[in-house]
Amino acid sequence: MAAFIIAVSGYVQNAYYKRKSAHWPSVEATVIDRLLQGSEPPDYCLEVRYEFNGRxxxxxxxxxxxxxxxxxxxxxxxxxxxxxxxxxICYLG
Structure with a gap:
């Protein structure tokens, strides 16, 4: 049951991020680090670098x-x- 709740909440949060960022500008980014978040199964988050508005x-x-x-x-x-x-702050484009 807990796995189901986690899956549903992940889906809802992902839909929220997608809707919230729908009209944001998109830029190319480079992965500069891969950070281990959890080990079963391994989950990673990415540190990225990008240029926006000259910065x-x-x-x-x-x-x-x-x-x-x-x-x-x-x-x-x-x-x-x-x-x-x-x-x-950036979201997956």
Whole structure:
């Protein structure tokens, strides 16, 4: 039952992030680190670097269901959506 609740809450949170960031600007980012979040099964989050409005940012990518973060390696590129109110917050684009 707990696994079901976790799965549903993850899906709801992912839908919220997707809706919230739908109209945010998208930029290319580079993975600079892979951080282990949990070990059963291994879950990772990504630290990314990107340029936005002429400034360089480092951020932890918000990838709630680990769709991308569990299979990306350091140095790989991906697109992220940038929060226009706080440019250091990014979601999977």
């Amino acid at each position: 360089l940012f480092h951020s932890i990518l918000r990838d709630n269901l680990h769709k991308v973060s569990d299979r990306m390696d350091v140095g790989e590129k991906l697109f992220v959506k940038i929060n226009p109110e706080n440019n250091s």
